[in-house]
Structure formats: structure tokens, C-alpha cells
């Protein structure tokens with residue numbers, strides 16, 4: 148049993164397997180389903196399950212990355228959707244697909260779930276593509292790109308005295324050094340800070356753009372114990388959103404991340420590991436403060452989104468990396484975070500624990 | 504591995520959006536060089552204005568006028584403007600709290616360089632020469648040394664000929680690569696051959712191949728040549744002329760199971776009156792000079808196929 152089980156009467160649900168693709172700048176030779184399939188086979192292989200054994204399948208991806216309507220239906224070929232399966236899709240990062248699957252398992256409608264997410268950023272201009280998620284009346288017509296919006300947040304942080312440019316560079320250096328132990332990472336080792344992309348953010352403060360996929364298997368109760376030696380039990384999970392307009396928010400803080408963490412039970416006892424979905428160095432500093440993570444917490448031992456940021460999969464990978472650390476016995480209680488939208492607009496927090 | 508095909512793919516959409524009362528007043532105001540905000544129950548002034556309070560979700564309708572001058576609350580220097588951004592020369596993105604407002608508006612600031620920008624900088628609106636009732640009616644902000652001009656003034660939000668909608672054009676440019684399996688298929692078509700791929704597990708042959716068997720969820724790799732002849736499994740009669748399509752209506756669009764394939768593909772049926780097309784009709788592709796795929800399929804003259812021969816493919 149996890150140390151603090153969920154609400155009374157709720158089922159215990161765990162992440163029992165995780166797999167991801169090598170993340171690369173481009174994968175022209177692979178269609179989305181070809182990029183995804185090895186990951187699906189690997190995650191199923193870890194549990195010995197076949198697609199026909201899975202109770203619920205849920206995925207996250209975006210048509211805007213692919214430039215095609217209903218692009219996720221092509222990827223469905225990779226899960227063997229015949230005979231018919233119980234399936235759902237979110238036009239969001241796979242972390243939110245995992246949330247949907249978790250709820251499905253909580254209701255008792257399924258005992259196992261396959262969650263996957265993928266994104267190929269290489270066909271388009273990601274910075275332009277992401278402007279299409281902004282307020283269409285007041286903001287999107289100005290085409291403010293993702294790096295520019297993150298830079299506004301970084302400047303606010305510097306003005307508030309919460310960071311300076313060397314502190315930002317230190318976040319990048321630590322992440323990319325950690326990524327050297329991650330065979331899937333796109334950008335590892337000593338990466339020069341580089342020129343300003345949008346001041347105060349240098350190239351080194353920004354995530355690599357790339358293609359990648361990830362998959363997770365969830366299972367309930369005894370099924371989880373059967374499929375995994377040391378399941379990563381989900382103690383709590385919550386997601387929150389803030390006001391749409393950037394000019395209404397305090398960009399140096401993330402109240403939605405803090406509230407999600409509180410509702411997920413993150414503050415009940417300390418965590419030893421945190422996988423934060425912070426694509427920009429400045430965002431890690433905002434999140435560390437909002438989530439009250441001390442220096443004793445191992446933050447992004449995988450290298451985080453600064454080492455690989457496959458859009459739509461990077462948040463799911465945070466949950467997968469945190470869970471894998473529990474599977475390996477390297478963590479007993481971990482926080483996983485995913486974000487979506489500009490300047491940490493939406494935030495999801497999951498708390499995972501291994502049995503002692 | 505042969506080179507994977509790629510081609511430019513442009514996605515363009517002119518979204519037409521209607522405006523609510525507050526957004527309509529705000530954008531019409533910009534056209535008239537007037538900046539409006541909206542007052543919350545707590546007495547705060549939101550600029551840009553919204554129709555519902557972002558904190559309490561209460562409906563907001565009380566409009567006020569704020570100054571075209573304000574203060575930069577945060578900024579970022581953009582050394583290389585992108586295609587559709589407000590200025591062609593390097594500029595600063597800024598959040599500006601206009602005098603009389605409690606929240607900040609995102610826009611561009613025209614300044615000679617990052618050294619000329621700081622948080623707290625006083626700025627004013629530079630209006631676009633031609634204004635239509637859109638956020639881009641503010642061309643940008645420019646530095647402007649002035650005192651804070653004080654609180655917002657009441658405004659009834661009424662203008663002659665109000666803007667009630669906007670057209671938000673967007674264009675995204677991609678380089679589309681279909682991946683290995685469709686590349687093989689398209690390359691084979693150039694040689695007037697149709698290839699599919701066989702699933703190593705269920706042995707079904709998929710045309711066009713997508714690199715995966717949707718039943719087994721595994722990669723398909725064994726290339727199989729199919730056709731050229733096939734059987735109409737089902738069809739419809741099209742009576743509406745599509746734009747940019749030079750085909751007389753009515754015409755027949757059909758699912759065609761090529762010989763050796765376990766999935767029917769789509770094609771137009773020609774060379775036979777539309778009302779004589781039937782399930783089971785045997786057809787073959789017709790290529791036009793220089794065509795990269797069959798223009799249409801026509802009857803081969805063979806006897807019709809037995810229903811049992813294609814019933815699994817409908």
C-alpha cells in the first residue's frame with residue numbers, strides 16, 4: 148500500500164511501465180505511427196500485456212503540429228484498434244490523457260490503461276504553430292511566439308530578484324549534465340549558452356525542438372502488483388489553470404501549479420524527486436518556488452524538458468521518468484509535473500510512491 | 504534507404520469570429536483611437552477588457568476609458584522578428600499597464616535597442632494609419648516621457664458603426680513527409696505499379712500502406728504488388744460539382760479492391776454510364792499522359808466478381 152492512500156474507497160492505481168523513443172531533431176523517414184509503434188511494443192513488453200488485454204487506451208497529440216485534421220486517427224493503427232477498443236484522445240500533452248485514464252480506472256470501468264503521446268515538431272515552425280493556442284482576439288493576431296512569451300516571464304523573474312542570467316544558465320547546465328545518463332535525450336552535456344533568442348533568454352535557456360513519443364501503462368490494485376515488481380502508486384493527481392490573459396497574472400509565480408500540488412497531496416510529506424515540465428530555465432525557478440522544492444530534492448534527474456521537449460509527450464515523460472525511478476528503487480516518493488499553454492498557464496501535478 | 508518524399512504543406516484559415524458586447528466596444532474603440540477597459544465588482548479595471556471576471560466569473564459590462572499612455576511591467580527584446588509579428592525591425596515585446604488600468608496589455612514596443620527599454624519605462628500607443636477594429640489598430644507602443652494621467656473615466660462604449668466581428672487570418676507552413684511506407688507507394692505509382700504491404704502476423708495486404716497493421720498494431724514491411732485490376736466493392740453517385748474539379752457530374756466514386764489487396768482504395772469510375780456501375784464490377788486503372796496516379800478506373804469487360812469474393816472488403 149502507498150503511505151497515504153487516496154480518498155476512502157478509491158482504488159489504488161499505479162504506473163507499472165514506461166517507455167519512450169529516442170528524441171531527435173527530425174524523423175522525416177518515420178510517420179507518426181512508425182515513430183510510436185516501437186514505444187508501444189516496448190511498454191507492453193515490460194508488462195507482458197497484449198493490446199487486446201488493455202481495458203482503456205488514451206492518447207495526447209495535436210493536429211497543429213502535424214498540420215492535418217484528425218491526425219491522431221492514423222496513429223491508432225499502432226494500437227491494433229480492431230476488434231474495437233475503448234479509446235479516447237485529448238488534444239493536449241499525454242499527461243492529461245493519463246489523468247483521463249486514471250479517472251477511468253478509479254471508476255472501476257477498467258483495470259489497465261495504455262496512455263501514449265507523441266509529437267513531431269519538425270514539419271512546421273514550432274514557435275509559429277504555438278501562437279495558434281493563444282487568445283484569438285487580442286493576442287494571436289500579434290503572433291507572439293513561445294520563446295518571446297517565456298522571455299517576458301524570465302524578465303519579470305529577474306526584475307523581482309528571483310533569478311539572474313547566471314542562475315538561468317546554471318539550470319540549463321545542471322539539466323543537460325543530468326541528461327548524459329539519459330540515452331533518450333536529444334541535447335546532453337555541456338551546451339554553450341549561445342546568443343539571445345529573445346532577451347533575456349539565450350539559446351541555452353530554451354528547449355530543443357524535436358520529435359518523440361512516450362507511453363505508460365496504468366494498472367489497478369492486484370493487477371498492478373502482478374505486472375510490476377515495484378509499482379509507482381499514484382497517491383494523488385490534480386490539474387489547474389490560470390486566467391487566459393498574461394497581463395492579469397503574476398508571471399513570477401504559479402498559483403495553479405501550487406494548488407494542483409496541494410490537491411494532489413504533494414505537501415503532506417516531502418518528496419525526494421521532482422520531474423518538472425519546465426521547457427525554459429526560468430520556468431524551473433518559478434516552479435521550484437511554487438512547489439516548495441528544497442535543495443534536497445533531486446529535480447529533473449532525467450535532464451527534463453531542456454534536454455528533450457517533444458511537444459505533447461514531454462509532460463507524460465515527466466510522469467514516466469518519475470515512475471521509472473520508483474520502479475528502479477531510486478525514489479520512494481516523487482512529484483511529476485506537466486504544463487501546457489504559455490508561461491505555465493496550465494499545470495498538472497501527480498504524486499507517486501513506491502511501497503517501502 | 505531511398506530518400507523519403509517531402510513537399511510543402513500550407514495550412515491557411517481565415518477564422519471569422521463574432522464579438523461580445525465588451526470585445527466589440529474595445530475593438531471599435533481602437534478604430535476610433537479610444538482605449539476602453541472594463542470595471543470589475545472589486546473596482547479594478549481590466550485592459551484589455553473581458554466579458555467575465557477572470558477571478559469571480561461575474562459578468563462584466565461597465566466600460567471605462569483609459570489613457571493611451573502607460574508603463575512597461577515586463578519586456579523581452581526580440582532581435583529577429585518573425586513573419587507576422589507587428590514590426591519588421593528588432594523590437595521589444597512588452598506588457599503595458601495603461602494609465603487608469605490595473606492589468607497589462609501585450610504588444611510590441613518600437614525602440615532602438617534593448618538598452619532603451621526597462622521595466623517602468625513610460626510609453627504611449629502608436630496608432631496604425633488604417634484601422635479596422637482589431638488589436639493591430641495599435642501599430643505598437645513607443646517610448647514617451649509623461650506623467651501617469653490618472654484614473655479611468657466612464658465611457659458608454661457606444662460608437663457609430665460598431666465592429667461586431669473580426670476575421671483572424673492564419674497561415675502555417677509545413678514541410679510534410681509521409682514516411683517510408685507511403686513514399687514507397689507513391690514512388691511505385693510513378694512507375695504505374697501499385698504496391699501494398701503485408702502484415703507479418705495476419706497476412707493482410709494494406710493498400711495504400713501506412714507502415715502498420717491496424718488489427719495487429721505491428722509494423723508491416725513485406726512489399727506486395729497488387730492489381731492492376733480490381734473489383735468495385737461499393738460506390739456512390741456524386742451530383743455536386745466540386746470547386747476546381749474539372750469532372751462532369753454525375754460521376755461515380757467507388758471503393759475498389761485491387762486484386763491481391765485486403766483493403767479497398769478509392770477511385771473514380773469512368774468509361775461506363777454512371778447508372779450502370781454496380782458492386783462486383785471488374786475495373787482497371789486508366790493513366791493519363793504524365794499522370795502520377797490513375798486518373799480513373801474503367802470496366803475491364805470481364806464478368807462481374809462473385810459477392811463472396813469481395814464481401815470481406817466492403
Ligand SMILES: [Zn+2]
Nearest residue numbers: 702705716719
Ligand atoms: Zn495484422
